[in-house]
Amino acid sequence: MVNIMTNWMDREGPLSEIVISTRLRLARNFSTYPFPMALNQKSAMMLVEDLENKINELDTVFGHKHELVRLSELNAVEKRILLEKHLVSSDFIKPGLPKALVLNEDQSVSIMINEEDHIRLQCLLSGLQLKQGWEIANRIDDYIDERLPYAFDDRLGYLTSCTTNVGTGLRASVMMHLPALTMTGYIDRIFQVASQMGLAIRGMFGEGSEVLGDMYQISNQVTLGRTENEIMSSLDEVVTQIVEREQAARKQLVDHNPYQIEDKIHRAYGVLVNARVLSSKEALEMLSYVRMGMGLGLIEDLSWNIMNRLLLEIQPAFLQKFYGEELSPFERDVKRAEFVRGILK
Amino acid sequence: MICERCNSLDATVHVTKVIDGTKKEIHMCENCAKKQETIDFETPFTTNNFLANLIDSVQSSPLKVNYIKTTTCSKCGMNYGKFKQTGRLGCDECYQTFEEKLIPLIKRVHGYENHTGKIPKRASVAIRMKREIMDLQKELDRVVSKQAFEKAVEIRDRIHYLEEELKQSGEHND
Numbered sequence: 001m002v003n004i005m006t007n008w009m010d011r012e013g014p015l016s017e018i019v020i021s022t023r024l025r026l027a028r029n030f031s032t033y034p035f036p037m038a039l040n041q042k043s044a045m046m047l048v049e050d051l052e053n054k055i056n057e058l059d060t061v062f063g064h065k066h067e068l069v070r071l072s073e074l075n076a077v078e079k080r081i082l083l084e085k086h087l088v089s090s091d092f093i094k095p096g097l098p099k100a101l102v103l104n105e106d107q108s109v110s111i112m113i114n115e116e117d118h119i120r121l122q123c124l125l126s127g128l129q130l131k132q133g134w135e136i137a138n139r140i141d142d143y144i145d146e147r148l149p150y151a152f153d154d155r156l157g158y159l160t161s162c163t164t165n166v167g168t169g170l171r172a173s174v175m176m177h178l179p180a181l182t183m184t185g186y187i188d189r190i191f192q193v194a195s196q197m198g199l200a201i202r203g204m205f206g207e208g209s210e211v212l213g214d215m216y217q218i219s220n221q222v223t224l225g226r227t228e229n230e231i232m233s234s235l236d237e238v239v240t241q242i243v244e245r246e247q248a249a250r251k252q253l254v255d256h257n258p259y260q261i262e263d264k265i266h267r268a269y270g271v272l273v274n275a276r277v278l279s280s281k282e283a284l285e286m287l288s289y290v291r292m293g294m295g296l297g298l299i300e301d302l303s304w305n306i307m308n309r310l311l312l313e314i315q316p317a318f319l320q321k322f323y324g325e326e327l328s329p330f331e332r333d334v335k336r337a338e339f340v341r342g343i344l345k
Numbered sequence: 346m347i348c349e350r351c352n353s354l355d356a357t358v359h360v361t362k363v364i365d366g367t368k369k370e371i372h373m374c375e376n377c378a379k380k381q382e383t384i385d386f387e388t389p390f391t392t393n394n395f396l397a398n399l400i401d402s403v404q405s406s407p408l409k410v411n412y413i414k415t416t417t418c419s420k421c422g423m424n425y426g427k428f429k430q431t432g433r434l435g436c437d438e439c440y441q442t443f444e445e446k447l448i449p450l451i452k453r454v455h456g457y458e459n460h461t462g463k464i465p466k467r468a469s470v471a472i473r474m475k476r477e478i479m480d481l482q483k484e485l486d487r488v489v490s491k492q493a494f495e496k497a498v499e500i501r502d503r504i505h506y507l508e509e510e511l512k513q514s515g516e517h518n519d
């Protein structure tokens with residue numbers, strides 16, 4: 001069974017005020033099987049079994065419990081929760097080949113089997129922790145490779161289904177909360193600079209160009225011709241710079257409009273602790289103000305962990321699972337208000 | 346007719362699918378149709394097929410129909426036409442099979458064509474030696490620019506030694 005709680009968030013990471021989480025993902029394939037594109041149902045199932053047998057010592061080697069779950073064992077709500085928690089991709093939960101997911105105890109490590117590549121190994125940590133994340137992912141990567149050899153080419157590196165991942169197969173991404181840069185419009189400049197440095201920024205919530213909750217994800221685009229360290233250092237530098245800019249913009253906002261900003265923050269807090277009907281859009285907007293208020297020292301007695309949890313737990317599938325019943329969109333908004341009040345009380 | 350998905354709005358989108366010779370009709374309202382991802386529209390826009398189309402635009406000469414039809418990966422059976430359609434490769438050998446088309450595409454996407462990152466622990470001694478030579482060459486450029494010629498000679502000798510070793514180990518394997 002998939003535990004609905006995500007414990008990796010309980011540990012506060014560096015720069016938690018602005019950086020929510022760090023994610024490292026490695027794309028890998030085995031040379032002994034065709035890639036998922038050319039894999040049939042039977043071989044895909046064999047691969048899952050093969051891996052299940054070969055990586056059964058993960059627990060003893062890494063000192064954590066790991067669990068392998070077949071996608072077919074999960075119901076629709078459970079799949080959705082995994083997606084909301086960023087433990088799987090939307091492609092992973094679509095029908096197709098037999099797939100499986102390996103999760104460790106605190107859900108900081110997840111391995112998708114038979115997604116676009118045979119292996120999508122992910123390490124998710126709170127705050128800005130690129131090096132730490134890489135160390136964990138790298139060790140598990142070695143462990144798997146020693147048991148079932150990866151497809152590796154002398155010149156092109158790790159071979160992936162899509163040429164956009166070839167080489168290191170590494171996608172490093174950092175999720176950031178940037179309300180002041182968004183309000184002041186400086187975020188557009190950040191987008192430009194990032195793209196010049198081979199990094200991509202996108203909004204985490206909301207569809208199309210709409211960004212909800214001022215949450216952004218910044219990640220590397222190029223996976224070939226640069227070492228893992230080079231990829232992570234340049235991301236680290238850019239993220240650190242953005243954090244400084246965000247802090248400066250917050251200060252500027254408060255200095256220029258002290259009453260307006262304070263008012264918005266306290267009102268947002270008021271909505272969260274009093275609302276009886278709360279849509280996810282409104283919840284994300286209000287949480288964004290409250291987070292900023294905490295960073296500015298205007299709201300105390302709340303921890304970053306609680307704020308991070310709320311970000312995940314106000315989402316539809318989580319609420320459905322928590323309340324153990326099918327909820328209509330309106331009922332969900334009522335339960336969401338109840339849930340948030342309960343947590344912030 | 347009422348939408349099969351939400352059972353409330355009028356069905357205005359009608360899709361006929363033929364799967365393994367069996368005809369299946371789906372009637373939906375516009376909202377449900379938008380949500381329905383399994384309907385394959387004529388040209389769905391995905392990163393993969395976008396990239397695959399780039400493949401031909403980076404080639405100087407127009408692609409021969411022959412290449413599309415006859416170039417097939419001997420390991421997984423993937424052909425170039427299918428790759429162009431999906432943007433995904435079928436196995437590790439596809440990289441060799443479609444090399445002449447892939448390398449320019451990869452270079453365009455990444456700006457580079459050589460991996461400089463992690464090497465698997467079990468990788469052959471030859472790969473490790475090649476990597477060391479590559480790293481030493483970079484180091485050589487660096488020390489030469491600093492005019493540290495003594496150090497440069499040392500590095501050059503090490504490169505020669507490794508190249509010689511590499512050549513011999515290759516001969517043994519053949």
